[in-house]
Amino acid sequence: MHRLITLSFSHYNEKARWALDRFSVPYREEPYVPFFCSMAVAVATRGRGGTADRTSSRYSTPVLLLDDGRVLTDSTDIARFAAGSDDSLFPNDEVESLVDHYGDQLGPYTRMLAYWHALRHPGMIEQLAADNVSPRQAWLFRTLMPLARSNLKRFVNLTEASRDKAMVRIREEFDATAARLEQSDYLYGDYFTAADLTFAALASPVLCTTSEEGYGAVLPSRDALDSEGAELVEEMRAHPAGRFALRMYAEERRRVLRIR
Ligand SMILES: N[C@@H](CCC(=O)N[C@@H](CS)C(=O)NCC(=O)O)C(=O)O
Known part of the structure; x- marks a missing residue:
């Protein structure tokens, strides 16, 4: 099953959860508090993390660890993945x-x-x-x-x-x-x-x-x-x-x- 590492109450994490739930993608959430979530991301990505942006560090959540080994480190990428071939969520x-x-x-x-x-x-x-x-x-x-x-x-x-x-x-x-x-x-x-x-x-x-x-x-x-x-x-x-x-x-x- 895919693993979703979250800062549980965070709104960016909620965005990813909402998309995954909407498209019934099975996943197990691993919820964390501030700081611990970044440590969990560092461990899960073997120190690599994702890409930092204006609003977050490279150890930000949500991070979705896919069954096939791929790692998605941004809520928009996770939402896109959740929607799959259904293009109604991201039509243009x-x-x-x-x-x-x-x-x-x-x-x-x-x-x-x-x-x-x-x-x-x-x-x-x-x-x-x-x-x-x-x-x-x-x-x-x-x-x-x-x-x-x-x-x-x-x-x-x-x-x-x-x-x-x-x-x-x-x-x-x-x-x-x-x-x-x-x-x-x-x-x-x-x-x-x-x-x-x-x-x-x-x-x-x-x-x-x-x-x-x-x-x-x-x-x-x-x-x-x-x-x-x-x-x-x-x-x-x-x-x-x-x-x-x-x-x-x-x-x-x-x-x-x-x-x-
Ligand atoms: N662009 C990122 C922003 C995510 C973000 O800012 N996550 C915060 C939680 S609200 C976080 O994990 N902050 C800790 C950090 O950046 O190290 C996304 O949408 O996935």
């Missing part, structure tokens, strides 16, 4: 460029805001670990977290200025997406494509999409956020683009049993 260059655009221009900012809120609340990131990985790994993460906290902040570039920029960029992306949706129920054409999947997955950290709504891992509960975090999530959920993302989950995120 316009969809490809929307996927790349959201990967570059939305994903890094929703991730930054999610970490901003998670790291402000003592215990929140440790709870995320407890909700998403094995008790042993969660315990180890909790034990090492005091040392890892500042590295994580530096890694995601968490400062007030970057938080403010992230907020501006997310609102711009949501507004542009909503404008696009005035023409159609989908981001391209009149059917579901990888552009819709990518937007919905990468918007999830600011929507706190729940597993009941279809997210393939556990994100922080809205009740656990402070007023600033809760207001942000309410604003994004009420936005036409946020409502669209939640609709894509309701209508298009087919969950199949995953073996862990």
Whole structure:
């Protein structure tokens, strides 16, 4: 069976999981927390990793280890592999460029805001670990977290200025997406494509999409956020683009049993 190494709660990983689930590709997910996921990738790829891009290192997740020995180290490559000969997910260059655009221009900012809120609340990131990985790994993460906290902040570039920029960029992306949706129920054409999947997955950290709504891992509960975090999530959920993302989950995120 194919092995999917993930940073379990990450939205880029959710994008890969969604595509694999949608096309009923059998795989076993090996879920990790930050740092441990990079070590798992280094081990699984014998130190080679993949290709670093503007938003990630070469040890980033998701990584799909195929039965035949091939290794896919990018969520878009994994989604393309999942779709196989079905060209409805990636019908053309316009969809490809929307996927790349959201990967570059939305994903890094929703991730930054999610970490901003998670790291402000003592215990929140440790709870995320407890909700998403094995008790042993969660315990180890909790034990090492005091040392890892500042590295994580530096890694995601968490400062007030970057938080403010992230907020501006997310609102711009949501507004542009909503404008696009005035023409159609989908981001391209009149059917579901990888552009819709990518937007919905990468918007999830600011929507706190729940597993009941279809997210393939556990994100922080809205009740656990402070007023600033809760207001942000309410604003994004009420936005036409946020409502669209939640609709894509309701209508298009087919969950199949995953073996862990
Ligand atoms: N372009 C990559 C981005 C993936 C990415 O940024 N993954 C993050 C999780 S949100 C990660 O693993 N970061 C750790 C690292 O880059 O070392 C993709 O879409 O697969």
